[in-house]
Amino acid sequence: MTISSLPIVLLGFLLGMRHAMDPDHVIAVSTIVSRQRSTWSAALIGSLWGIGHTVTIMVVGSAIILFGVVIPPRLGLAMEFSVALMLILLGTLNLAGITQRVTAMLTPDRSAHAHPHSHSDYVHTHPHTHEPEGHGHTDSATPLSRLDRLFGTLGVYQALRPLVVGLVHGLAGSAAVALLVLAAIRDPLWAVTYLLLFGIGTVAGMMTITAAIGLPFAYTASRFGNFHRYLGVASGLLSLGFGLFLAYQIGVGDGLFTSNPQWTPK
Secondary structure (H helix, E strand, O other), X not given: OOHHHHHHHHHHHHHHHHHOOOHHHHHHHHHHHOOOOOHHHHHHHHHHHHHHHHHHHHHHHHHHHHHOOOOOXXXXXXXXXXXXXXXXXXXXXXXXXXXXXXXXHHOOOOOOXXXXXXXXXXXXXXXXXXXXXXXXXXOOOOOOHHHHHHHHOOOHHHHHHHHHHHHHHHHHHHHHHHHHHHHHOOOHHHHHXXXXXXXXXXXXXXXXXXXXXXXXXXXHXXXXXXXXXXXXXXXXXXXXXHHHHHHHHHHHHOOOOOOOOOOOOO
């Protein structure tokens, strides 16, 4: 490993943040965070998307760098086509209201429950909530309450959805990133380190983006109910329209469904 590769590797973090701003990424997460009521939840969704994206980038990119794996044009186009299908699916589910219903079904109700706890010199059990008006607990008396409020608002479905979307996005862009790294960094270990920093930068960038996107959704949710719903519909339409555009471009323009596919990793 040569120290001359260090500046290029560190540049990977900044390029990762920039990569998070690609239109298909922003549109996908906009659809996901459109129903969130806090910027913290939106940022958490962004971090999960970034983690999924980084996992795929590391797995596929490392295979290309370390083992010289070559991706055929048709497979490369199919990987990118999966992003188009995912955007169409996200937009359709959002517009049909299925997303909200599934979220409501799979998000646990943490508002009221019972467990044993102590008051002074005795232990007892009774139903209560962790909201200030529901019980006399303070944050200092329940150290996990902040984490519970942060992560408890996301059910299994809400947590898995951005993770899976990130995995798909990473699948589509991993080949381009790996080939770019190979052209600039010859040492395999430095190249893989670049991929890791690129992924970390993507997580940071997406957390920032989703927090910014989630701000107007969170603000309008409690103040302007109708406008909040219109924003959700707009994000669904944008995802559906952009997904259809990508599907046509990849399937017809790039020749995925023809006998002569033309694929340039991008």
